[in-house]
Amino acid sequence: MVQLESCKDDNHASNAQCRDHQSSVEQGEFLLKIFHAEDEKDPAGHEAAFLRGNLAGWRSRLRTLYHDCAEEIVNGVLAKTCLAIPDNGIRSGVTHAF
Numbered sequence: 001m002v003q004l005e006s007c008k009d010d011n012h013a014s015n016a017q018c019r020d021h022q023s024s025v026e027q028g029e030f031l032l033k034i035f036h037a038e039d040e041k042d043p044a045g046h047e048a049a050f051l052r053g054n055l056a057g058w059r060s061r062l063r064t065l066y067h068d069c070a071e072e073i074v075n076g077v078l079a080k081t082c083l084a085i086p087d088n089g090i091r092s093g094v095t096h097a098f
Contacts, residue, residue: 021073024062028077031055036083056088 035051042048062070074085 021066021069024058024066024073025076025080028055028058028062028073029081031058032077032081032083032085035086039086052086052088055085059085 031051031054035048035055038045038051039048059070059074062073066073078085
């Protein structure tokens with residue numbers, strides 16, 4: 001289990017906050033692993049695109065909830081999985097008309 005810096009010192013974070021941070025790491029780890037599994041099967045497929053969007057939403061939620069600690073949580077996921085977080089770009093090559 002990755003211990004986040006913000007949870008090492010009891011003066012800076014409550015136990016509940018540390019559990020929330022750890023839960024966010026576990027959620028990110030799960031999303032990242034299933035994204036990479038699906039992306040390996042079909043990089044331009046709908047499921048990979050859906051999971052890429054879920055990862056973008058997860059990261060955005062972290063910034064909203066945890067502000068400065070968000071990148072620490074993302075770094076915890078990266079350290080634990082050794083997988084890259086995908087960019088948010090659309091890979092399908094489909095152009096949308098307005």
